[in-house]
Amino acid sequence: MTPSFWLDLLELARAYATLGLLAVGGGIAIVPEMERQIVVERGWLTRREFLDSFALGQLTPGPGLLMIAFAGYRVAGLPGIAVALAAIFAPTCILTWLLATRWERWRRSPVARAVERGLGPVAVGLLAAGGLSLTRLAVGDVLTAAIAVVGTLVLWRFGLAPAVIVFGGGAVGWLLGR
């Protein structure tokens, strides 16, 4: 373990902790900023590798930000993955946790009830907006539109586990869409 290896890890941690805290509105919001830092400024990945890491991040279960494992691996191997993931997730999770504990003390006050009620329709609007941007991104031809519509009908009618629908859609896309 040379000193430069540890410096690399430190730099990785710093870069990703900053990226995580910048990601207001979720991981997808910082993809352009990530590309700028990882590809253009630091040259950790080529553009092609970055795009592939993005696609694989979407294919992997769990947070899409797992894509940053790629640059971590490139910089410092397996320890790089651990450091990159810890740096991007831990600070914001701790921030959220602090908020959650403060919030629990307020739970019983009438104001907290108002906040819970008031945030309901905001979340509905956000979910609908997320659905729209997902549609813009994912539905582009007859096949994808059919998957979306049939998927909705099947899911509504039979209440399957969401994973079944996503796998099913992926399988149909793979069989018919190549």
Place this chain on the structure above:
Amino acid sequence: MASAAPFRGPGLRALIPAARRARIRGRLPAALAEVVVSAPPPKKPTPRAPLRQVAAAFFSIGATSFGGGRVVFFHDELVRRRGWLRDAEFLEGLALCQILPGGNIANLSAYLGQRLHGPLGALVAPLGLILPGALLMTLLCVLYFAGLRFEGAEAAFRGSGAAAVALVVTTLGRVAPRGLEARGGWLIAALTFAGIGLLQLNMLLVVPPVAALSIWLNRPQHRPSA
């Protein structure tokens, strides 16, 4: 739809009838009355779910939540299947975690973990959520930089992306009735959707003012005592 029974400690409120509470309160110095009569929530609230089950639930979300619309998996597992949370609580957490920086669903797991099993839950939930994907991603990384390419992955990706639209639409249908119950609910949801979905404005421009308006619309009302 399963409604979660919140296991809250009864405190003294539940034990003493309201009329007597008022009488006791009248005889005590204000500060003492606050402590004795309107008992604060117990220091250690009973966890709603065993730690192991919390870990298992989030691990299973982490292992299955492919593609877009990942919050849907939280709703399916925690509200529909296990009945640990009410729709309203889920929506509240969702809105809060969208405003906070960072990966939304990692934040949501920390928030809901705290809700379900206190600090330990808040530690275990994000770990469970991230672990399966992190392991898979590590494997993919090693294979990728060893020169393997994933043919056909893009077609499968497009298919699962389209399927994710179905997930979001269905979940929207399930939670919207509860979310829109609030006063001015339709207006608030429409404003949020228009700002972020249609106009694609920055979330920080839209959500705080709209949320503030919505909370104000739903502020506690002073009702004449019956």
